[in-house]
Amino acid sequence: MRIALFITCVNDLAFPATGIAVTRILRRLGHTVDFPADQTCCGQMHANTGYRAEAMPMVRNYVDVFDSYDAIVAPSGSCTAMIRDQYPHLHPPATSVAARTYELSELLVDVLGVTDVGAEFRETVTYHPTCHGLRMLRLGDRPLTLLRQVRGIKLVELGDAEECCGFGGTFALKNPDVSTAMLTDKCARVRDTGARVLAAADNSCLAHIGGGLDRHRSGVRAVHYAEILAETGATS
Amino acid sequence: MSRPVAPATGSGRIRTPLPFPTAAKPAVADTQLRANLHRATRTIRAKRARVVDEVPDWEALRDAGAAIKADVQRRLPELLEQFEASATAAGATVHWARDAAEACRIVVALTQAAGADEVVKVKSMATQEIELNEALEAAGIAAYETDLAELIVQLGDDTPSHILVPAIHYNRAQIREIFQRRMADAPADLSDEPAALAEAARAHLRRRFLSARVAVSGANFAVADTGTLVVVESEGNGRMCLTLPETLISVVGVEKLLPTFTDLEVFLQLLPRSSTGERMNPYTSMWTGVTPGDGPQDVHVVLVDNGRSAVLADPVGRPALSCIRCSACLNVCPVYERAGGHAYGSVYPGPIGAILSPQLTGVADNASLPYASTLCGACYDVCPVKINIPEILVHLRQQAPHPPAERAAMRVLSWVMRSPRRWAAALRLARVGAGPLGAYRERRTGARTLRRLPWPASAWTRSRDLPLPAPQTFREWWGKQ
Numbered sequence: 001m002r003i004a005l006f007i008t009c010v011n012d013l014a015f016p017a018t019g020i021a022v023t024r025i026l027r028r029l030g031h032t033v034d035f036p037a038d039q040t041c042c043g044q045m046h047a048n049t050g051y052r053a054e055a056m057p058m059v060r061n062y063v064d065v066f067d068s069y070d071a072i073v074a075p076s077g078s079c080t081a082m083i084r085d086q087y088p089h090l091h092p093p094a095t096s097v098a099a100r101t102y103e104l105s106e107l108l109v110d111v112l113g114v115t116d117v118g119a120e121f122r123e124t125v126t127y128h129p130t131c132h133g134l135r136m137l138r139l140g141d142r143p144l145t146l147l148r149q150v151r152g153i154k155l156v157e158l159g160d161a162e163e164c165c166g167f168g169g170t171f172a173l174k175n176p177d178v179s180t181a182m183l184t185d186k187c188a189r190v191r192d193t194g195a196r197v198l199a200a201a202d203n204s205c206l207a208h209i210g211g212g213l214d215r216h217r218s219g220v221r222a223v224h225y226a227e228i229l230a231e232t233g234a235t236s
Numbered sequence: 237m238s239r240p241v242a243p244a245t246g247s248g249r250i251r252t253p254l255p256f257p258t259a260a261k262p263a264v265a266d267t268q269l270r271a272n273l274h275r276a277t278r279t280i281r282a283k284r285a286r287v288v289d290e291v292p293d294w295e296a297l298r299d300a301g302a303a304i305k306a307d308v309q310r311r312l313p314e315l316l317e318q319f320e321a322s323a324t325a326a327g328a329t330v331h332w333a334r335d336a337a338e339a340c341r342i343v344v345a346l347t348q349a350a351g352a353d354e355v356v357k358v359k360s361m362a363t364q365e366i367e368l369n370e371a372l373e374a375a376g377i378a379a380y381e382t383d384l385a386e387l388i389v390q391l392g393d394d395t396p397s398h399i400l401v402p403a404i405h406y407n408r409a410q411i412r413e414i415f416q417r418r419m420a421d422a423p424a425d426l427s428d429e430p431a432a433l434a435e436a437a438r439a440h441l442r443r444r445f446l447s448a449r450v451a452v453s454g455a456n457f458a459v460a461d462t463g464t465l466v467v468v469e470s471e472g473n474g475r476m477c478l479t480l481p482e483t484l485i486s487v488v489g490v491e492k493l494l495p496t497f498t499d500l501e502v503f504l505q506l507l508p509r510s511s512t513g514e515r516m517n518p519y520t521s522m523w524t525g526v527t528p529g530d531g532p533q534d535v536h537v538v539l540v541d542n543g544r545s546a547v548l549a550d551p552v553g554r555p556a557l558s559c560i561r562c563s564a565c566l567n568v569c570p571v572y573e574r575a576g577g578h579a580y581g582s583v584y585p586g587p588i589g590a591i592l593s594p595q596l597t598g599v600a601d602n603a604s605l606p607y608a609s610t611l612c613g614a615c616y617d618v619c620p621v622k623i624n625i626p627e628i629l630v631h632l633r634q635q636a637p638h639p640p641a642e643r644a645a646m647r648v649l650s651w652v653m654r655s656p657r658r659w660a661a662a663l664r665l666a667r668v669g670a671g672p673l674g675a676y677r678e679r680r681t682g683a684r685t686l687r688r689l690p691w692p693a694s695a696w697t698r699s700r701d702l703p704l705p706a707p708q709t710f711r712e713w714w715g716k717q
Contacts, residue, residue, distance in 0.1 A: 168610025211700025
């Protein structure tokens with residue numbers, strides 16, 4: 001199977017560790033991963049902020065870059081939801097490649113049939129299901145199924161887990177007061193758990209929640225769950 | 237042949253006087269309001285979840301509700317004429333109103349013709365939308381709200397902040413204070429026990445019911461094949477208004493039509509469970525024109541467009557007209573919970589308001605509302621008629637006027653991101669450009685983050701640290717493999 005990695009624009013620039021983690025997990029499981037260098041952005045920010053025309057060149061570029069692969073994996077629930085939910089309406093030729101685009105936990109659990117990726121991570125972790133993964137992709141407990149198999153991990157439940165963190169893309173900038181009020185509550189629920197690590201499937205939401213946790217010097221680290229799945233306990 | 241006319245936009249209390257972010261600011265800072273809304277929305281959310289979970293065919297019911305409403309929208313003109321014929325045959329008089337002002341003029345004229353200088357009112361979103369109370373007052377007619385929460389809001393000189401629970405922003409101590417200040421016949425030793433507050437309102441309203449000659453209501457449903465109107469309520473005060481006075485005037489949005497009486501089967505299951513979290517609401521009143529010797533003998537129906545034809549003309553936005561005003565979307569919305577209903581500047585707050593108000597007025601007049609959402613999708617999950625609110629929000633954002641600076645930035649970014657070569661160069665430039673700053677921040681604080689930036693980035697850094705580009709982009713790491 002030819003698996004391509006759609007790293008996403010935000011991860012490429014600010015969170016390369018997540019893409020590195022995805023690469024390591026898939027290689028460890030014996031798969032070959034390709035990173036087509038011509039990839040850019042899925043266009044979600046433009047489309048969801050009201051600039052659909054400006055998003056279209058990115059949509060077409062995605063089809064050009066990824067159409068030849070059997071499976072495309074993205075470490076982002078939100079970008080995957082943009083591709084799977086919106087692409088077929090925006091650009092019908094994208095329908096096929098959109099259906100072959102998976103969020104990491106979907107690829108691992110549904111396509112590759114793996115729940116134990118051989119990881120070890122000795123920390124207390126709480127998991128926040130980000131909205132687009134939860135309610136658009138219906139990821140369900142796939143990420144948690146993967147995390148439960150990690151050796152040494154202690155998973156603790158997050159209160160009001162399914163409530164939005166208040167990021168919402170440009171919402172965070174256009175409605176800073178409401179966004180901050182939602183963030184404050186989310187950070188409080190995270191701190192209530194006593195976990196030292198907050199995991200989620202979207203680095204954009206994590207930049208928001210993690211940015212809030214850092215601002216209050218909570219000592220809680222926000223990481224993409226792929227980075228936990230990539231850990232083997234061995235010194236790299 | 238008549239020439240097609242572009243549908244008119246709506247008027248009334250459906251426009252934001254202030255942009256949503258500005259209007260939300262005081263609400264977010266009001267800790268009492270936040271606590272009231274937090275408690276109330278979570279209580280009702282849990283009740284709804286319990287009674288919805290026990291219905292095995294809930295998803296099929298939602299599909300049926302959505303399908304019936306879509307059918308109504310496809311043949312609305314035909315159904316409206318059928319309703320008019322059925323209601324007229326049953327003894328009602330049907331009036332047509334293009335907008336809020338026309339609807340108000342009709343109700344005022346009917347009240348004056350009945351020789352009344354006061355009306356009792358059943359809780360009604362449509363009459364709030366058209367600002368009927370203000371129009372009646374201007375004509376020297378006193379309008380008395382009889383729904384308990386509407387009464388609280390009216391006595392407090394306030395406006396509703398929730399579709400179902402207009403006084404959700406008050407707690408019981410605040411309600412006691414309003415009653416003592418504004419309800420002349422309230423007991424001097426009124427406590428803030430819910431039963432005592434309800435009893436004071438009951439005694440106060442009973443006198444109104446017995447003296448009123450005209451009642452004004454809305455309707456939850458208007459049945460085309462029978463001409464029947466339906467009001468669904470909890471308190472029984474609506475039933476008093478609908479049965480005691482001689483004249484009954486019902487203001488009904490044109491989207492409230494249902495094709496047949498049996499369609500009520502679906503909606504009377506969907507509505508109470510979604511709204512109050514009850515299996516069945518205590519009072520469901522239905523009336524078909526005039527029944528000689530029983531109830532109002534002078535029955536009028538005012539069918540209001542007020543922008544609805546414009547909504548109907550947009551195939552993507554049209555499902556907003558399926559709304560049955562249950563308010564389940566408000567109760568699960570994390571934005572509504574923090575901002576409160578008044579921030580939406582319309583009688584229709586919350587997620588449904590964010591897609592309905594801008595469509596009724598034209599998006600340019602309510603441009604901030606489609607952005608008053610994180611697109612988290614919780615509203616879509618609970619909607620009993622499956623309105624894809626996030627999809628319509630994104631659709632309306634395409635039509636909203638964009639700030640020039642934002643538009644310029646978005647265009648530049650799109651120009652960069654549409655070209656793999658330019659994007660790769662931009663990533664390199666950002667990484668190299670931020671390199672020294674990132675290294676400096678890492679030495680000083682142990683993290684490659686910024687804590688304070690000037691406007692407009694301050695909207696982010698006021699509450700969150702901002703990550704800087706990593707020392708090596710992913711594609712640089714990949715290239716070294």
